[in-house]
Amino acid sequence: MGQRGFFDVEDRLSRLSDLGDQLEAFSRAVDFEQFRPDLERALAYSDGSRGGRPPIDPMLMFKVLVIQTINTLSDERTEYLINDRLSFMRFLGLCLSDRVPDAKTIWLFRERLTKVGAIATLFDRFDAMLRGAGYIAMSGQILDASLVAAPRQRNTSAEKADIKAGRIPEHWKDKPAKLRHKDRDARWTLKFTKAKPRDDGSMPAVNLAIPAFGYKNHISIDRRFRLIRRWKATDASAHDGARLREGLLDRSNTGSNVWADTAYRSGANEGFMERHGFVSKIHHKKPPHRDMPPRTRRSNTGKSVIRSRVEHVFADQKSRMGIFVRTVGIQRAEMKIGLANLVYNIRRFLYLERINAV
Numbered sequence: 001m002g003q004r005g006f007f008d009v010e011d012r013l014s015r016l017s018d019l020g021d022q023l024e025a026f027s028r029a030v031d032f033e034q035f036r037p038d039l040e041r042a043l044a045y046s047d048g049s050r051g052g053r054p055p056i057d058p059m060l061m062f063k064v065l066v067i068q069t070i071n072t073l074s075d076e077r078t079e080y081l082i083n084d085r086l087s088f089m090r091f092l093g094l095c096l097s098d099r100v101p102d103a104k105t106i107w108l109f110r111e112r113l114t115k116v117g118a119i120a121t122l123f124d125r126f127d128a129m130l131r132g133a134g135y136i137a138m139s140g141q142i143l144d145a146s147l148v149a150a151p152r153q154r155n156t157s158a159e160k161a162d163i164k165a166g167r168i169p170e171h172w173k174d175k176p177a178k179l180r181h182k183d184r185d186a187r188w189t190l191k192f193t194k195a196k197p198r199d200d201g202s203m204p205a206v207n208l209a210i211p212a213f214g215y216k217n218h219i220s221i222d223r224r225f226r227l228i229r230r231w232k233a234t235d236a237s238a239h240d241g242a243r244l245r246e247g248l249l250d251r252s253n254t255g256s257n258v259w260a261d262t263a264y265r266s267g268a269n270e271g272f273m274e275r276h277g278f279v280s281k282i283h284h285k286k287p288p289h290r291d292m293p294p295r296t297r298r299s300n301t302g303k304s305v306i307r308s309r310v311e312h313v314f315a316d317q318k319s320r321m322g323i324f325v326r327t328v329g330i331q332r333a334e335m336k337i338g339l340a341n342l343v344y345n346i347r348r349f350l351y352l353e354r355i356n357a358v
Contacts, residue, residue: 009086009096016087023067023091029350031129035062038125042118043109056101061109062122063092064101066346069339072322075103114331119338123231126342130227130349137250139223140257140281142307143264145240146314148233148337150186150214150325185330187237188213212236215325215333217317218243219341220250221310227348228313228341229253233334240264245272257281259307283307317344 017024039058067088068078082088082100094100101109113119131137155163162169163184172179191212195204216238220230229250232243240263249258258273259281273280283300286292292300317323323340325333 013086013090016090021087021090022070023087025350026066026346027091029353030126030346032059032063034129035059035122035125038118038121039113042113042116042121056105056109058109060092060094061101061106064106065110065339066343067091068106069336069343070321072324074326075106078106079103110335111332114335117331117334119335119342123338123342123345126345127227127229130345133349135225135227135349135352137222137227137229137253138225138255139253140255140259140306141220141222141229141250141253142310143218143220143244143248143258143260144307144310144314145216145218145243145263146317147189147191147212147236148215148217148323148325148333149212150183150333152213153183153186155182181328183328185235185333186214186325187235189236215330215337216240217314217323217337217341218248219310219313220248221313222250222253223255223257223259223306223309225348225352226309226312227345231338231341233330233337235330241266241269244269249273249276249278251276259303259310261307281306313344316347320347 036059039062043055043058045055045058064078064082067073067082068075071081073081079100079102082092082094089095089098089100159169159172168179168184172182189212190209193208193210195207198204214236216234216236218232218234218240219228221228229252230248232246232248234243240261244260244264245268256277256279258278260283262283262285265282265285269282270280281303283303284292284296317340321340321343323337325336327333327336
């Protein structure tokens with residue numbers, strides 16, 4: 001080990017910049033101070049007139065949540081890696097001698113934002129910044145939903161019945177510690193996928209049904225820039241199509257076309273879109289016990305070329321961010337999913353700025 005120099009930290013940070021520090025790119029492209037007014041209103045900290053230890057800067061804590069979301073970290077792991085990584089410290093504006101928020105502080109900060117539903121306001125704030133930068137919602141919109149896994153619960157049949165009925169199992173009521181660790185909002189569902197061909201080339205008689213437990217991230221992206229404009233978090237068993245009428249459509253989009261898969265095809269949705277000036281480009285379902293007409297198949301194929309763009313959003317969230325809900329309850333899951341959608345938009349904004357600069 002060589003002798004330490006006065007500029008070792010600066011040299012290492014310079015090297016990280018040369019290698020491509022994503023967080024440094026975040027700092028250059030995004031004015032995080034725009035979130036400060038919303039954070040301060042949501043947190044409602046005291047003015048300090050009564051004394052006591054002052055809270056950590058809310059902007060620093062919000063950036064901690066961004067780091068946590070990008071890397072899918074637990075609170076404890078987040079604390080460790082901030083202490084360990086110079087790139088994280090630079091993004092947060094910390095020096096080696098500064099105090100790093102511990103895991104409990106991170107949890108309390110996120111919990112406080114969760115209780116007041118601040119993520120919707122923060123998401124809308126960044127969406128307004130995107131529109132101000134010229135990335136307005138245009139060319140129509142694409143809807144879809146994706147499962148977000150959560151830790152599986154080990155419950156008895158009687159406990160499951162009580163949870164589905166909205167009741168707390170009787171023997172849980174006198175065990176508050178156990179009750180806090182039981183997610184009564186997440187649900188099981190089946191994810192259907194096509195079976196792979198056999199070795200002889202023939203197809204199995206039935207497709208695959210894979211059980212999944214957790215929540216769903218319902219999103220609407222604009223066709224032009226593929227930015228998330230509207231989103232909603234539900235349990236995994238919620239039907240995709242019903243969410244279309246629950247504020248998922250973006251009326252500010254300059255285009256009226258709406259693309260989605262067959263889960264969104266229903267008389268109620270078609271009537272809703274017609275009344276509100278939207279043009280349905282939703283896939284048609286295959287007639288029961290009959291082959292799909294060639295004309296309908298060709299129409300669906302053309303729609304799939306556009307509709308498939310929404311899959312890139314979920315691929316980014318799952319492969320790069322590894323989105324996973326570690327928390328308990330729909331309110332906390334909504335915070336986690338909302339942060340993932342916000343961070344995706346930040347990453348997408350960086351990409352759009354980079355290609356436009358070429």
